[in-house]
Amino acid sequence: MKHLDDLSQLSAATAAWRAAGLHVGFVPTMGALHAGHLSLVGAARAACDRVVVSVFLNPTQFGPNEDLDAYPSDLARDRALLEEAGVDALFTTSPSAMYPDGFATWVEVEGLTDRLCGASREGHFRGVTTVVTKLLNLVGPCRAFFGEKDRQQLVVLQRMVADLNLPVEAVGCPIVREPDGLALSSRNAYLDPAERTRALALSQGLRDAQQAFAGGETSGPALEAAVRARLEAAAAELDYVELVDPGNLARLAVAVPGAVLAVAAKVGSTRLIDNHALGQPWR
Numbered sequence: 001m002k003h004l005d006d007l008s009q010l011s012a013a014t015a016a017w018r019a020a021g022l023h024v025g026f027v028p029t030m031g032a033l034h035a036g037h038l039s040l041v042g043a044a045r046a047a048c049d050r051v052v053v054s055v056f057l058n059p060t061q062f063g064p065n066e067d068l069d070a071y072p073s074d075l076a077r078d079r080a081l082l083e084e085a086g087v088d089a090l091f092t093t094s095p096s097a098m099y100p101d102g103f104a105t106w107v108e109v110e111g112l113t114d115r116l117c118g119a120s121r122e123g124h125f126r127g128v129t130t131v132v133t134k135l136l137n138l139v140g141p142c143r144a145f146f147g148e149k150d151r152q153q154l155v156v157l158q159r160m161v162a163d164l165n166l167p168v169e170a171v172g173c174p175i176v177r178e179p180d181g182l183a184l185s186s187r188n189a190y191l192d193p194a195e196r197t198r199a200l201a202l203s204q205g206l207r208d209a210q211q212a213f214a215g216g217e218t219s220g221p222a223l224e225a226a227v228r229a230r231l232e233a234a235a236a237e238l239d240y241v242e243l244v245d246p247g248n249l250a251r252l253a254v255a256v257p258g259a260v261l262a263v264a265a266k267v268g269s270t271r272l273i274d275n276h277a278l279g280q281p282w283r
């Protein structure tokens with residue numbers, strides 16, 4: 001595996017692959033890798049000839065009171081995991097290389113970013129869409145892989161790719177969960193054992209709603225209430241629970257198969273998100 005930490009080296013390496021007729025796949029991450037990230041690598045491996053993974057803790061997608069400084073990081077471990085997963089190139093860089101003095105250009109997707117996580121994380125999606133655009137321009141992949149774990153991010157990025165005619169396909173990949181249902185997240189490392197147990201409320205609530213839907217319940221408020229009940233029982237602080245259309249994230253009053261129930265809540269000081277597309281198999 002090549003480890004590239006220079007923007008022009010990265011572009012040169014991927015340009016050579018494209019010139020040789022190879023399809024390049026790309027997986028952007030912020031590091032502290034887990035099996036969720038590695039599932040994206042697996043999808044990229046299966047679909048592309050060469051796989052590039054970036055590990056970049058992007059400061060512009062964190063608000064001033066968020067966890068940028070505390071975010072877990074272990075590059076040596078990430079590197080070993082990526083090597084073992086058959087990645088061709090790891091790209092790492094610094095905030096000053098990505099955002100040099102004078103940096104003044106931002107990519108913004110309107111509307112979709114105002115709701116759900118966007119309502120409580122002002123500027124978050126602007127940071128995401130800007131860094132992903134820059135990384136896509138540097139890597140030039142034909143496919144980039146994103147987790148459905150961050151469902152709103154996936155929808156926003158697919159909108160951006162379509163609106164800006166970016167020559168890439170943004171591929172969504174299923175959520176990877178712990179055996180007990182907790183969605184894998186780098187932020188799970190913040191949870192102490194008692195919080196780890198309480199954090200199960202998100203996935204348990206989604207499962208309750210999934211079972212209610214399978215039993216014929218289609219009322220949006222009733223399905224949302226099923227999730228809220230689990231969160232209240234676990235004393236998790238609700239940010240939102242909403243039944244939404246997977247295409248445009250508009251709130252749905254009535255569930256149809258594929259409608260997404262999305263939840264965000266704080267357990268202690270850790271903000272967690274999860275979602276499930278109703279009627280889809282639970283993984």
Ligand code: AMP
Pocket residue numbers: 028029030031035036037039040145146147148149150173174175176177183184185186
């Ligand atoms: P992050 O490092 O948190 O920015 O995540 C990098 C990519 O991994 C994003 O596309 C996430 O949606 C994806 N991802 C994170 N957790 C999971 C998970 N549990 N299952 C699937 N994909 C995930």
